Amino acid sequence: MNKVAPGFLGSVLSHFPEGLVVVSGSSGKSTTTKMLVTILEAHGKRIFTNPSTANISQGLTSALLERASLTGRIDADLAVLEMDEGHGALLSPQFQARMVVLTNVMTDQIDRFHDTRKVLAMLDTIASRASERLVLNGDDALLDSLAADVNDAVARFGVSSEVFAALPRGLGYAATTDARDTAGTLVTGVAGRSATIRWDGADHEVTLPARGVHYAVDAAAAIAAARELLGTSFDPAVAVAAVSAMPAVFGRGEVVTVRGKQVEFVLVQNPASFQLNVDELEEGLDQVLVAMGSDVADPSYFWPVDASRIGRARIVSGSKANELALQLIYQGVQVDDIEPNLPAALDRFLALPEPASGIKTIVFTADSMRRTRTHLGLAE
Amino acid sequence: MSALRILQLFPELTNVNGDAENALVLARRLQWAGIDAEVVPLAAGDPVPTAAPAAVFLGSGTDSSLVRTLAALDGIRGALSEWLAADIPLLAVGTGLELLGRRIDLPEGPLEGLGMVPGEASFLPARVAGDLVVDSVWGRLLGYENHGRGFALDSGVTPLGRVAAGTGNGDGADGVALGSLYGTHLHGPVLARNPAMAMAFVAAAAPGTGVDAYARGRADGVADAINAATLRRLQL
Numbered sequence: 001m002n003k004v005a006p007g008f009l010g011s012v013l014s015h016f017p018e019g020l021v022v023v024s025g026s027s028g029k030s031t032t033t034k035m036l037v038t039i040l041e042a043h044g045k046r047i048f049t050n051p052s053t054a055n056i057s058q059g060l061t062s063a064l065l066e067r068a069s070l071t072g073r074i075d076a077d078l079a080v081l082e083m084d085e086g087h088g089a090l091l092s093p094q095f096q097a098r099m100v101v102l103t104n105v106m107t108d109q110i111d112r113f114h115d116t117r118k119v120l121a122m123l124d125t126i127a128s129r130a131s132e133r134l135v136l137n138g139d140d141a142l143l144d145s146l147a148a149d150v151n152d153a154v155a156r157f158g159v160s161s162e163v164f165a166a167l168p169r170g171l172g173y174a175a176t177t178d179a180r181d182t183a184g185t186l187v188t189g190v191a192g193r194s195a196t197i198r199w200d201g202a203d204h205e206v207t208l209p210a211r212g213v214h215y216a217v218d219a220a221a222a223i224a225a226a227r228e229l230l231g232t233s234f235d236p237a238v239a240v241a242a243v244s245a246m247p248a249v250f251g252r253g254e255v256v257t258v259r260g261k262q263v264e265f266v267l268v269q270n271p272a273s274f275q276l277n278v279d280e281l282e283e284g285l286d287q288v289l290v291a292m293g294s295d296v297a298d299p300s301y302f303w304p305v306d307a308s309r310i311g312r313a314r315i316v317s318g319s320k321a322n323e324l325a326l327q328l329i330y331q332g333v334q335v336d337d338i339e340p341n342l343p344a345a346l347d348r349f350l351a352l353p354e355p356a357s358g359i360k361t362i363v364f365t366a367d368s369m370r371r372t373r374t375h376l377g378l379a380e
Numbered sequence: 381m382s383a384l385r386i387l388q389l390f391p392e393l394t395n396v397n398g399d400a401e402n403a404l405v406l407a408r409r410l411q412w413a414g415i416d417a418e419v420v421p422l423a424a425g426d427p428v429p430t431a432a433p434a435a436v437f438l439g440s441g442t443d444s445s446l447v448r449t450l451a452a453l454d455g456i457r458g459a460l461s462e463w464l465a466a467d468i469p470l471l472a473v474g475t476g477l478e479l480l481g482r483r484i485d486l487p488e489g490p491l492e493g494l495g496m497v498p499g500e501a502s503f504l505p506a507r508v509a510g511d512l513v514v515d516s517v518w519g520r521l522l523g524y525e526n527h528g529r530g531f532a533l534d535s536g537v538t539p540l541g542r543v544a545a546g547t548g549n550g551d552g553a554d555g556v557a558l559g560s561l562y563g564t565h566l567h568g569p570v571l572a573r574n575p576a577m578a579m580a581f582v583a584a585a586a587p588g589t590g591v592d593a594y595a596r597g598r599a600d601g602v603a604d605a606i607n608a609a610t611l612r613r614l615q616l
Contacts, residue, residue, distance in 0.1 A: 115442045298526070298568070299568075303398030303401040304391075323606055327572075329602065330401075
């Protein structure tokens with residue numbers, strides 16, 4: 001499709017009256033994008049955005065084609081687009097962005113990116129397209145190194161030193177800055193789905209679409225970007241209400257009733273998010289199913305994650321079930337059953353009687369999440 | 381008897397692919413065999429532990445951390461030589477092996493290694509990432525590789541084994557076997573994936589303890605299942 005319409009993407013992207021915002025980074029980009037769009041729409045802006053499944057060039061072109069008129073224009077004030085770091089870097093010569101928002105750099109997709117420094121170089125290329133402002137995670141040392149090139153044009157978000165001190169394993173970034181920021185848009189407190197976010201010297205209470213500090217950081221990123229984009233028309237109360245009204249995200253700690261049983265679904269996207277999510281699991285859960293799918297080409301780089309808190313896994317499933325089970329067994333997790341066939345595993349797991357303690361919990365990678373949704377008939 | 385110490389060298393720099401977790405695998409197997417064992421991480425720049433370890437693991441890191449890892453290794457060079465002279469097993473994976481060699485090719489120019497392994501790391505025609513299968517004295521070893529350089533051993537130096545699938549050193553062999561020092565491009569939990577190799581490390585780490593190093597556990601059946609599927613997929 002990109003061959004059919006060379007230059008199409010760049011031409012459409014450059015014609016939004018209030019410009020283009022690009023969101024990229026290792027993780028949190030789709031949540032940050034959704035939050036930013038929600039805040040801007042609550043301020044009356046008409047936004048063009050892409051579904052997170054279309055964050056690479058082909059999907060992006062399709063998403064634009066669906067909306068573009070015959071003259072190649074899309075009727076919206078502003079575009080907010082999530083871009084995969086690799087494809088975003090390749091596309092960057094084709095667009096000029098008003099703002100670039102960078103979430104973080106984590107060890108992810110090692111077989112594709114090899115080295116976090118390469119990811120940083122890609123993000124640097126994307127960042128170089130920002131004409132007005134670069135919004136970046138001030139706690140991420142690799143991203144912070146990009147700020148030197150642009151100086152005044154940077155806005156930062158992050159967590160306070162109190163929030164950071166309460167995280168036993170840190171934030172999961174490939175490298176963290178030595179000291180916390182005190183300016184910018186800061187997460188100053190997190191408890192479950194409640195967060196306190198501070199800007200301009202005032203604290204604001206925000207309800208998150210899922211629990212965990214990384215969602216609070218995503219909210220801080222979206223608010224930091226919205227403050228810059230909207231300037232004096234930014235209304236803190238409108239922004240807080242918009243984020244707080246977002247529905248819970250499937251697979252991010254949402255509890256769903258399936259076949260009459262309450263089930264909590266937990267999505268893990270990379271080693272850092274696996275660790276963060278395992279650390280947030282209730283201790284001594286009676287019924288846990290863990291599934292790893294073909295989206296993880298080489299599961300060995302998940303071994304640095306200490307998954308011992310899972311304690312007991314009733315079933316380990318997915319196409320990488322044996323690889324995952326091997327890690328869990330060596331980490332001291334009791335593995336009752338290994339069933340690579342995910343539908344069969346889900347049926348057996350859901351048929352178990354109500355757990356003696358806690359809630360039925362399914363921890364899965366993105367591929368296993370998609371298959372689980374299909375099998376259980378859960379809507380996208 | 382105090383716990384056997386399984387030394388993990390600079391895990392903050394050398395655990396990108398999970399290689400440092402081989403220390404956990406060995407400690408766990410010793411525990412399963414009834415031997416008290418613990419993983420002892422040594423951070424870069426920390427003083428050398430006074431008590432000799434039962435085994436030493438050096439994993440692979442990113443190219444951007446090579447210089448720091450080399451400096452940390454240089455700081456324990458004397459101890460490393462003593463341990464190897466005492467036949468203490470050492471496994472070096474990926475860039476860990478490269479740093480023990482004489483020289484590493486880098487885009488900005490070559491880096492001098494520790495020179496404990498007679499060999500040099502040079503660029504492969506292209507980066508490789510995928511399955512690696514090596515026929516060794518412990519039988520067929522399976523795992524993953526992900527690297528941009530090969531490793532040329534001086535003539536007469538014994539590799540860990542011959543490559544049956546994948547790239548390894550880049551010349552049909554993989555790694556090195558030099559006394560109690562073993563090197564490989566098989567990254568991640570190679571001991572967990574390859575029970576026979578793990579058994580050899582258990583025997584070497586706990587000599588004279590009467591431990592049944594060759595007892596198979598449940599984890600070994602799981603490893604066998606992974607390896608059988610890999611061999612089917614590779615049509616080996």
